[in-house]
Structures are given as structure tokens and as C-alpha cells.
Amino acid sequence: MPEGHTIHRLAKDYAAAFARTAVRVTSPQGKFTDSAALLDGTVLTTADAHGKHLFLGFGDHHWVHIHLGLFGKVTFGPAPAPPPTDTVRLRLADDTTYVDLRGPTTCALITDPEKQAIHDRLGPDPLRPDADPAAAYRRISRSRTTIATLLMDQKVIAGVGNVYRAEVLFRHGIDPYRPGKDITPAEWDAIWQDLTALMREGVRNNRIDTVRPEHTPEAMGRPPRVDDHGGEVYVYRRANRPCHLCGSPVRTADLAARNLFWCPACQKR
DNA sequence: TCCTTATGTACAA
DNA sequence: TGTACCTAAGGAC
Numbered sequence: 001m002p003e004g005h006t007i008h009r010l011a012k013d014y015a016a017a018f019a020r021t022a023v024r025v026t027s028p029q030g031k032f033t034d035s036a037a038l039l040d041g042t043v044l045t046t047a048d049a050h051g052k053h054l055f056l057g058f059g060d061h062h063w064v065h066i067h068l069g070l071f072g073k074v075t076f077g078p079a080p081a082p083p084p085t086d087t088v089r090l091r092l093a094d095d096t097t098y099v100d101l102r103g104p105t106t107c108a109l110i111t112d113p114e115k116q117a118i119h120d121r122l123g124p125d126p127l128r129p130d131a132d133p134a135a136a137y138r139r140i141s142r143s144r145t146t147i148a149t150l151l152m153d154q155k156v157i158a159g160v161g162n163v164y165r166a167e168v169l170f171r172h173g174i175d176p177y178r179p180g181k182d183i184t185p186a187e188w189d190a191i192w193q194d195l196t197a198l199m200r201e202g203v204r205n206n207r208i209d210t211v212r213p214e215h216t217p218e219a220m221g222r223p224p225r226v227d228d229h230g231g232e233v234y235v236y237r238r239a240n241r242p243c244h245l246c247g248s249p250v251r252t253a254d255l256a257a258r259n260l261f262w263c264p265a266c267q268k269r
Numbered sequence: 270t271c272c273t274t275a276t277g278t279a280c281a282a
Numbered sequence: 283t284g285t286a287c288c289t290a291a292g293g294a295c
Binding site: 002003005006052067068069070071072105106152154161162163164208229236237258259 | 275276277278279
């Protein structure tokens with residue numbers, strides 16, 4: 001689940017469920033017990049997201065910094081909360097709702113300056129209104145590194161993960177191995193605009209869909225389908241299956257320990 | 270029941 | 283580049 005859209009959606013959901021209310025805070029698993037005890041009974045004031053980082057604000061200057069990593073999951077449910085399983089790192093609860101966090105890479109209590117330091121090392125996030133796409137392009141346009149690697153580098157652009165990377169490069173006909181310095185300003189503008197729209201829709205729907213209306217199975221006269229991860233996509237996890245546009249087999253390769261997917265015919269070097 | 274895999278990142282060598 | 287970390291689902295037996 002967790003690319004930037006998931007985290008921004010979680011920030012909204014945490015705020016909608018708990019903001020301005022005193023919350024019971026526990027760590028059934030025991031790895032966050034001391035911090036949970038400190039926060040227990042205080043007010044959740046705000047929830048903020050930057051890229052794949054989630055920040056829950058308690059009181060005036062306490063932040064819980066959460067990063068889901070590859071496996072982290074968050075589940076909301078109505079009160080009364082069931083007995084927690086022993087993998088629940090963090091549970092928030094009030095009289096109407098509970099929410100459990102499992103398997104995060106990070107769940108830590110941090111200060112204002114520590115939070116600021118995280119913002120400072122992250123690149124612009126298409127889902128944040130203050131984002132500056134030119135800052136990302138300055139790095140990309142000077143780099144011999146491939147655009148596929150740059151899009152996953154959170155210092156360059158925050159929030160893009162393996163699915164949005166594969167899909168946005170397909171949508172713009174760009175070979176993932178093209179060096180960043182060969183991406184034109186017009187191409188970058190189009191990629192950024194597209195990511196903004198796709199990720200906003202991802203927040204709305206809580207899933208990643210990237211197939212244009214004219215390319216849906218219905219529009220193409222094909223049987224309906226659901227891709228493996230729950231959304232509808234062009235190339236992600238479709239290795240060796242025919243490209244929806246040209247029919248060529250979708251290619252896959254290892255890049256920095258992640259699976260890359262692309263159509264060698266539709267995407268140009 | 271075991272094995273593999275996954276929308277991520279940090280750190281060591 | 284490799285490895286460690288965190289969890290759960292799905293598929294092979």
C-alpha cells in the first residue's frame with residue numbers, strides 16, 4: 001500500500017477520526033511503550049504528511065513520526081477496540097474509533113527541530129501545496145543517474161514509489177534508463193503535473209489507478225480485469241504480459257533491488 | 270506448513 | 283552491492 005498517496009490519506013483519516021480529542025495511546029507490542037505512556041490522554045492536534053513520512057502532532061510540540069516502510073499497515077475500526085494482537089506497535093482509541101499501526105519501519109516520538117530536519121532532507125512532494133517542482137528538476141537535469149532511480153530518490157522528489165515510478169514513465173513514453181540530464185523541461189513539467197493529478201486521485205480512492213479512460217478494458221473492447229495490487233495500471237507487475245497499447249511483452253529488470261517494469265516499444269530512450 | 274513476495278529505507282563493506 | 287528490519291498474504295506442498 002504505502003506510497004505517498006497512502007500516507008496523505010492516512011493523515012486525513014487520523015485527523016478526521018481524532019483531531020482535537022484526547023486520545024488513549026498504547027503500544028500493545030511494547031516497542032513504543034514509554035512514548036505511548038507520555039502521550040496517553042493528550043490531544044491529537046494535527047496530522048501532517050511529507051512524501052512517505054507521517055507526523056501525528058500531540059499537544060504543542062510532540063510529534064509521532066511514522067514511516068510504514070514496505071510492510072507497515074494501518075487499520076481503523078469502530079469502538080470498542082478488540083483486544084490487540086501482539087504486533088500492534090501503536091493504538092489510538094477514543095469512545096468512537098480505534099486505529100492500529102503494525103509493522104512500521106519507524107514509529108518514534110520526535111521534537112519540532114527533528115521534524116524540521118526530516119522535511120529539510122526530503123524533496124518536493126506533489127501532494128503538498130508548497131512543493132516546488134523546479135527544485136526537483138535542478139537535480140534531475142544535472143544528473144547522469146537514470147530517471148527511474150531519480151524518481152525513487154526521496155531527496156529528489158518525495159512520495160513516488162515503485163508503482164507511480166513505473167506508471168508515470170509509461171504514461172510519458174520515457175525509457176526508465178534514460179539519464180536524468182536528458183529529461184527536457186517540458187517532459188518534467190508534464191511528469192510533475194501528471195504525478196500531482198494521479199496522486200491526488202490516489203488519495204481520494206486510496207489506491208493507484210493510472211489507466212486513461214480511453215485505455216480501460218471497456219474502452220478497448222476487452223474483458224474487465226483487476227491488476228494484482230488492486231488498482232488498474234499499464235505495466236506495474238505485468239512482466240511478460242502484453243502491453244495494453246502495443247501488445248509487446250512488458251519487460252522487467254532489477255534496479256537497485258527493486259523491480260522495474262516498462263514497455264520497450266512505447267518508452268523511448 | 271513452508272516458502273516467496275511486497276507499493277521502503279538505512280547502514281555496512 | 284548486500285543485508286537487515288518490520289508483517290501478512292498467497293501459493294506450493
